[in-house]
Amino acid sequence: MDWKCAKCDVELKPKKTLFSYLGNTFSHEVPVCPQCGEVFIPPELAEGRMAEVEEQLEDK
Amino acid sequence: MTELAVVVERTKSVCPVCLRSVDARIVRVGGEYFMRKQCAEHGKFSAVVWRTTTINSEQLTINNYVGSDDFTTDTIDNYMMAATCCALVEVTSRCNLCCPVCFAESGEIARAEPSVDELYGIFKRLCDDGNTFIQLSGGEPTVRDDLPEIIAAARRAGAETVQLNSNGLRLAREPDYAKTLHDAGLSFVFMQFDGTRGDIYERLRGRDLFADKLAAIGNCGAAKLGVTLVPTVVPDVNLDNVGEIVNFALSRSPDVRGVHFQPVSYFGRYPSPPRDRDRVTLPEILRAVELQTNGRVRITDFAPSSCDHPRCGFHGDFVVLPRGQLLKITPKYDPDACCAPDAHIKNRKFVSRRWTRGDEEKTADNADFSTLDNFAKRAASHGFTITAMAFQDAYTLDIARLRRCSLHVADASGRVKPFCAQYLTRV
Numbered sequence: 001m002d003w004k005c006a007k008c009d010v011e012l013k014p015k016k017t018l019f020s021y022l023g024n025t026f027s028h029e030v031p032v033c034p035q036c037g038e039v040f041i042p043p044e045l046a047e048g049r050m051a052e053v054e055e056q057l058e059d060k
Numbered sequence: 061m062t063e064l065a066v067v068v069e070r071t072k073s074v075c076p077v078c079l080r081s082v083d084a085r086i087v088r089v090g091g092e093y094f095m096r097k098q099c100a101e102h103g104k105f106s107a108v109v110w111r112t113t114t115i116n117s118e119q120l121t122i123n124n125y126v127g128s129d130d131f132t133t134d135t136i137d138n139y140m141m142a143a144t145c146c147a148l149v150e151v152t153s154r155c156n157l158c159c160p161v162c163f164a165e166s167g168e169i170a171r172a173e174p175s176v177d178e179l180y181g182i183f184k185r186l187c188d189d190g191n192t193f194i195q196l197s198g199g200e201p202t203v204r205d206d207l208p209e210i211i212a213a214a215r216r217a218g219a220e221t222v223q224l225n226s227n228g229l230r231l232a233r234e235p236d237y238a239k240t241l242h243d244a245g246l247s248f249v250f251m252q253f254d255g256t257r258g259d260i261y262e263r264l265r266g267r268d269l270f271a272d273k274l275a276a277i278g279n280c281g282a283a284k285l286g287v288t289l290v291p292t293v294v295p296d297v298n299l300d301n302v303g304e305i306v307n308f309a310l311s312r313s314p315d316v317r318g319v320h321f322q323p324v325s326y327f328g329r330y331p332s333p334p335r336d337r338d339r340v341t342l343p344e345i346l347r348a349v350e351l352q353t354n355g356r357v358r359i360t361d362f363a364p365s366s367c368d369h370p371r372c373g374f375h376g377d378f379v380v381l382p383r384g385q386l387l388k389i390t391p392k393y394d395p396d397a398c399c400a401p402d403a404h405i406k407n408r409k410f411v412s413r414r415w416t417r418g419d420e421e422k423t424a425d426n427a428d429f430s431t432l433d434n435f436a437k438r439a440a441s442h443g444f445t446i447t448a449m450a451f452q453d454a455y456t457l458d459i460a461r462l463r464r465c466s467l468h469v470a471d472a473s474g475r476v477k478p479f480c481a482q483y484l485t486r487v
Contacts, residue, residue: 019432022391028432049436055413056439057389058406 003040005033012040019050022057065089065096069460075099076454076487084458094336095456107455108336110371112343144476145367145404145466146223146411147191149182151210152199157227159265161292163328163451163483166199174472176206180213185474187218193408195223195250202230202237208244215245221412225290227252228276229269238276238283248317248415249280253289255301256308263297281315286417288317288445294324295340302345303352306446313380317415318445321345325451327485334455342374342450349446357446361388365449367407369464373449377414379435380442382425389439404466414445452480454487 003012012031017039019026028049031040041050065087073084073095084097086109093110152173155166174182183194194214201207201224214222224241228251231238238249251273254260258268280287289309293299302321309316323341326334346359357376364370379387418440427434452461457480468476469483 022389024389025430026432026435027430049432052436052440053432055409056436056443057391058410 003031005036005038007038008033008035010035021054024057026053065094068093072459073097073457074454074484075102076105077102079454079484079486086458095458105455106336107334108339109341109456109458110343111341112347140465140478141463142368142466143401143404144186144189144191144193144468145407146193146195146468147186147476148195148197148225148467148469148479149179149186150198150469151179151196151201151207152204154203155198155200155227156203156229157200157265159329161264161294161324161328161330163325164197164199165328165485173204176209176213178472179210180217182470182472182474183214183217183219186470186476189474191468191470191476192218192220193223193412194219194221195225197225200227200229202226208240211241211244211246219245221247221408221416223248223250223415225250225252227265227269229272231279232272232275235279235282238280238285242283242285246285247412248286248288248417249276250290250320250415251276251287252292253305253319254291255298256304257298257301260298260301264292264294277312277315281312284417286317286415287315288320288415290320290322292322292324293340293345295338299340299344299348300352302348303354306349306353306357310380310384310386310444313444314417314420314442317417317443318447321446321448323448323450326453326455327451327480327483333487334453342371342448345448346374356386361390362446363390365407367403367466368449369458369461371450371458372461372465373447375445375447378444378446379429379439380444381429381438382423382427386444387429387435387438407466411445411447414443417441418443451483454484457484 005012010033013034014029015032016027017030017032019028067085067087069086071084073082074080075082078101082097082099084095087094087096091112092108094106095109096106098104153166153171158167186194211222222245224246226249253273254264258270261267261269277287291298291305293302306319309319323345346362350358362374362376365373365375377390379389381387420441421437423434423437429435429438452458462478462481465478467479469479470476
């Protein structure tokens with residue numbers, strides 16, 4: 001599905017982006033507004049891989 | 061010259077002879093910490109509890125424990141603060157080994173064993189109380205031919221995780237046995253593994269069992285049943301082998317899920333009354349691991365347990381990469397997390413996730429593990445923990461630690477009690 005930035009009204013483009021959690025940093029390609037840099041996290045990423053990694057890093 | 065002894069904590073303990081409640085102090089003398097106490101009838105006692113320059117401590121002391129001043133290990137459940145993380149259920153007192161050191165004093169002679177139905181009743185009461193992480197222990201549980209039915213009964217009762225504590229002998233000698241247990245619902249095996257040399261087993265277990273340990277790991281690996289290696293660490297026996305144990309375990313990832321060190325403690329069966337030089341404390345194990353792995357694993361890769369008292373255990377969390385490199389992912393210790401009401405649930409999920417073999421999505425050996433996808437896959441398939449738990453005995457028992465304990469033993473009615481209170485024996 002193609003997404004547009006509501007503020008800039010331009011199409012989001014996939015871009016390698018860095019995510020940090022509990023001192024660890026990972027990269028993943030996500031849709032980003034080429035104008036203002038706003039990042040969109042698709043729900044399937046938030047509830048999928050991102051949640052998995054979050055769980056892996058959480059302390060006992 | 062006598063060194064200055066500084067009192068750092070006041071607590072309660074027991075007299076090792078009569079097990080009556082006594083006042084106790086944790087004192088520092090140079091770089092060592094001792095528990096010192098006196099019984100009106102049996103005199104003074106001292107035992108080393110921590111060897112390093114700083115001690116893991118917490119504000120919780122006898123001053124803010126609720127209840128009567130005297131406690132007994134029978135009434136400790138009135139003072140327990142921590143919820144159950146893992147509930148241990150003894151399924152037999154029989155064992156196919158007769159080790160010189162054994163907390164459960166197991167042997168060939170059987171006490172009455174609970175039937176599968178009786179065990180189901182215990183499991184059900186535990187699970188109904190929310191205790192869904194069950195450890196099957198003994199004795200040696202695999203001497204029971206109905207162990208698969210016992211595992212299935214635990215699952216039927218609602219257990220989310222079923223751990224087997226075993227010496228691995230039957231898993232080694234019957235190649236299909238691991239699969240049978242896995243199919244019945246077993247989550248993973250905690251396997252006694254004291255070292256990578258035969259002489260270590262001869263001294264601790266009476267005979268060389270190393271080949272059996274290798275075979276058991278191989279059979280569990282083939283059945284995709286996770287194995288965590290559990291060394292009992294004894295000075296002058298295998299403290300010099302802890303680095304080798306870690307390197308060996310890492311080389312067997314993902315079949316081996318981790319190493320869980322247990323410094324020797326003196327309850328149940330042991331050859332002679334302990335001197336301080338017969339004790340090894342948690343910081344010494346960490347130092348030995350760092351030195352003997354040449355820094356592959358470092359002290360700074362570890363944090364105290366946030367589920368139990370910080371002097372009861374530590375943990376380090378890793379992901380093993382294709383050529384044996386380690387990603388170190390232990391978060392910093394958060395003392396505020398220790399008393400969080402859900403600490404036991406977090407701990408339960410953490411250990412269960414790490415010790416159980418997960419989805420094994422393949423990653424290329426030259427993959428970039430800093431990407432979210434590859435890290436997630438590798439962490440699920442090759443997660444690895446190095447943990448430890450220091451059990452207490454009649455010399456070292458500290459009520460502040462008991463009260464924070466989350467490893468509990470269930471009795472026939474499904475009531476639970478801290479492990480170190482259950483197995484405490486007088487000298």
